[in-house]
Amino acid sequence: MKFLGQVLILIIFVATLSESKIYTSCEFAQTLIDYGLVSSSDPELRFKLGNWVCLAYHESLLNTAATNNNTNGSRDYGIFQINNYYWCDSGFGYNECSMPCSDLLTDDIRDATNCAKLIYRVQGFFAWYGWIYNCRAQTETAIENWVKSCHF
Ligand SMILES: *[C@@H]1O[C@H](CO)[C@@H](O)[C@H](O)[C@H]1NC(C)=O
Ligand SMILES: *[C@@H]1O[C@H](CO)[C@@H](O)[C@H](O)[C@H]1NC(C)=O
Numbered sequence: 001m002k003f004l005g006q007v008l009i010l011i012i013f014v015a016t017l018s019e020s021k022i023y024t025s026c027e028f029a030q031t032l033i034d035y036g037l038v039s040s041s042d043p044e045l046r047f048k049l050g051n052w053v054c055l056a057y058h059e060s061l062l063n064t065a066a067t068n069n070n071t072n073g074s075r076d077y078g079i080f081q082i083n084n085y086y087w088c089d090s091g092f093g094y095n096e097c098s099m100p101c102s103d104l105l106t107d108d109i110r111d112a113t114n115c116a117k118l119i120y121r122v123q124g125f126f127a128w129y130g131w132i133y134n135c136r137a138q139t140e141t142a143i144e145n146w147v148k149s150c151h152f
Contacts (some may be wrong), residue, residue: 020065021107025053026150028062035113050143058130065105078104080116
């Protein structure tokens with residue numbers, strides 16, 4: 001019994017690990033290019049990606065499994081900290097991104113990136129307090145420094 005219990009704990013631990021990934025800045029930025037959030041031919045590529053990395057760093061520390069409960073009872077999900085009231089389905093509110101909120105927590109951030117793309121189209125970076133408070137006032141050079149060491 002004791003051994004079985006330990007195996008079970010190990011399995012749960014491994015299962016938890018596989019659904020949690022912390023991206024490096026460059027890996028995250030490259031993934032945003034791969035999934036079409038920013039075009040690699042965009043003349044402002046480094047500025048745009050720098051803003052996204054700054055945003056996601058302040059929202060989730062680039063952790064795909066991050067969740068946070070807001071004081072108004074809503075909940076933010078994943079690397080972009082997307083709100084469940086408007087954007088994803090968790091049993092109440094709207095579901096503008098047409099996906100369950102759990103899709104925003106997977107290691108593969110394709111769904112989360114697609115949802116962020118829609119939010120950005122509607123509200124721009126102003127949809128994210130993490131960006132407003134921490135990134136908005138940064139100089140262009142400071143923003144581009146978020147992806148300084150990356151090779152695109
Ligand atoms: C956050 O809210 C969810 C329900 O939406 C609840 O299950 C969870 O325990 C809460 N987490 C914390 C840390 O309060
Ligand atoms: C609840 O709070 C979060 C975080 O402050 C905010 O993003 C969201 O818009 C609020 N939801 C509603 C329905 O007011």
